[in-house]
Amino acid sequence: MPSRARSGARRTFDDAELGDWIDYLCQNEGPERLAQYRRRAEELAATLLVKPSHLAKVQSMIGIAIGTRPGDKTASTALAARLSGKPIDQLRVRRFELLAEALRSAAPQSNPFDTTDPGRYRYEPFFEAYFSNFIEGTEFDVDEAARIVFDGEIPPDRPRDAHDVIGTHRLADDPEEMIQTGITVEEFLELIRRRNSAIMDHRPDKHPGHFKQIANRAGGTYFVEPDLVEGTLTAGFRLRERLDTGWERGVFIAFVVSEVHPFDDGNGRTARIMLNAELTAAGQHRIIVPTVYREDYLDGLRGMSRRDDPTILIKTMRYAHDFTAAIDFTDYAEAKSQLTDANAFEEPDSSRRLRVPGRRAPSTDAPWRATNFDGYCPLYATGIKYDE
Numbered sequence: 171m172p173s174r175a176r177s178g179a180r181r182t183f184d185d186a187e188l189g190d191w192i193d194y195l196c197q198n199e200g201p202e203r204l205a206q207y208r209r210r211a212e213e214l215a216a217t218l219l220v221k222p223s224h225l226a227k228v229q230s231m232i233g234i235a236i237g238t239r240p241g242d243k244t245a246s247t248a249l250a251a252r253l254s255g256k257p258i259d260q261l262r263v264r265r266f267e268l269l270a271e272a273l274r275s276a277a278p279q280s281n282p283f284d285t286t287d288p289g290r291y292r293y294e295p296f297f298e299a300y301f302s303n304f305i306e307g308t309e310f311d312v313d314e315a316a317r318i319v320f321d322g323e324i325p326p327d328r329p330r331d332a333h334d335v336i337g338t339h340r341l342a343d344d345p346e347e348m349i350q351t352g353i354t355v356e357e358f359l360e361l362i363r364r365r366n367s368a369i370m371d372h373r374p375d376k377h378p379g380h381f382k383q384i385a386n387r388a389g390g391t392y393f394v395e396p397d398l399v400e401g402t403l404t405a406g407f408r409l410r411e412r413l414d415t416g417w418e419r420g421v422f423i424a425f426v427v428s429e430v431h432p433f434d435d436g437n438g439r440t441a442r443i444m445l446n447a448e449l450t451a452a453g454q455h456r457i458i459v460p461t462v463y464r465e466d467y468l469d470g471l472r473g474m475s476r477r478d479d480p481t482i483l484i485k486t487m488r489y490a491h492d493f494t495a496a497i498d499f500t501d502y503a504e505a506k507s508q509l510t511d512a513n514a515f516e517e518p519d520s521s522r523r524l525r526v527p528g529r530r531a532p533s534t535d536a537p538w539r540a541t542n543f544d545g546y547c548p549l550y551a552t553g554i555k556y557d558e
Contacts, residue, residue, distance in 0.1 A: 189246020201236040208232045256401030259394045263405045272480035273418040281455040281495035294499040299339035305464040333372035348450040366440045376435040393431035416452020420445040455495040460514035463524045496527045
């Protein structure tokens with residue numbers, strides 16, 4: 171029944187809210203249960219003095235949700251997505267909206283690509299691929315990884331791991347590939363599939379380039395259900411168009427892919443390739459997530475995913491962007507030396523923190539407190555201690 175509020179919230183849902191709720195019930199309780207609700211509503215309507223027009227509206231919405239009224243119209247975004255054949259995960263889409271708004275409201279972030287010295291980035295794709303794989307558990311010594319990529323030395327006991335690094339590097343090192351972001355939904359979805367296929371090409375058991383058919387999770391986090399993947403990615407693509415800069419779009423799309431987790435494997439690596447493609451297309455430095463920074467990066471994703479808090483993710487990615495822009499990748503040995511000095515190769519549980527070359531770090535003998543923060547570690551910008 172429609173209602174109005176003179177102040178505060180209305181007593182009842184409007185049409186869009188009711189449609190979203192019905193879609194949510196369909197996702198979580200199933201079409202059969204929803205059809206039972208409709209039959210019960212029809213039984214009770216006369217007793218509760220519900221107008222026929224109001225009952226008809228509910229009948230139509232439930233029919234859209236369970237697929238028996240495909241020609242009806244709706245004000246509900248969720249039901250409209252279901253009508254299009256691409257239902258969405260409403261919880262995730264609302265989370266995407268929160269992140270998009272936070273990125274638009276945040277201070278600008280810019281580290282432009284130096285067009286006068288393109289040679290400075292010669293070995294950046296290698297280190298990008300190396301770290302992107304290392305933080306996912308594909309661990310090689312950096313010099314061994316360099317021999318794999320540049321000399322084709324495939325370890326006989328780890329051929330698949332080696333090809334994961336090669337596939338990621340091949341994408342990251344392709345200048346034409348890394349300016350593609352997808353103008354249409356179809357192009358965007360194809361990019362995600364193609365890039366995952368390139369990374370996971372030597373793991374056919376993981377169905378590279380094909381959206382998952384079985385639900386996946388990481389720890390206690392359950393990702394988007396298989397039948398909602400395409401619709402939820404589509405909703406993310408449309409929200410991306412509201413963002414102004416390459417940095418905003420990159421961080422946003424990386425989170426969308428990570429949060430949907432559309433593939434059996436390679437989701438994190440695919441997300442970071444999508445991130446850096448947005449940055450490259452906008453003429454910005456890319457972002458590398460070094461080994462030592464893994465937990466900071468994951469804490470940012472978890473904060474958004476579990477608490478709808480975008481602050482840590484934005485600060486974490488801002489710091490990683492500044493860090494990557496400060497490294498000179500002209501020469502392999504020199505880049506490796508700078509990364510070593512920055513603690514990039516350290517394990518995440520070590521006492522060392524990622525340093526941006528040229529920035530002063532807090533004293534190593536001082537207790538780690540929020541008051542010590544001077545741009546060194548993003549979590550302290552939020553006042554959150556590591557032991558929390």
